[in-house]
Amino acid sequence: MLKDLLNGYCTQKEILSWYNANLSYVVLPKGIYGFVFNYKGIYNIIVNKNLSQYKRRRIIIHELAHIELDHLVQYNKDLFAFFIQDYEDEADRYIKEILK
Numbered sequence: 001m002l003k004d005l006l007n008g009y010c011t012q013k014e015i016l017s018w019y020n021a022n023l024s025y026v027v028l029p030k031g032i033y034g035f036v037f038n039y040k041g042i043y044n045i046i047v048n049k050n051l052s053q054y055k056r057r058r059i060i061i062h063e064l065a066h067i068e069l070d071h072l073v074q075y076n077k078d079l080f081a082f083f084i085q086d087y088e089d090e091a092d093r094y095i096k097e098i099l100k
């Protein structure tokens with residue numbers, strides 16, 4: 001699905017609804033770009049409101065990679081995945097792999 005988004009075959013809105021995900025723009029402390037968590041079966045993607053349009057999109061794609069790679073299911077649901085460096089790397093590698 002993320003592949004379809006990156007290749008322009010589906011919209012951000014479609015992929016969010018596919019994954020049962022909500023997207024919110026929130027004022028976050030400087031240096032925190034965004035994170036994702038699962039609450040009662042719904043993914044919540046939180047993105048720092050102060051970021052540029054370009055960075056926002058990059059963060060959304062990154063958080064969607066966590067969802068697609070099941071990172072939030074493998075650990076406990078309250079996990080804020082951006083704390084786990086291995087998962088960070090895997091998410092970024094996955095996006096790079098798709099973009100090849």
Ligand SMILES: [Zn+2]
Nearest residue numbers: 081082088091
């Ligand atoms: Zn992350």
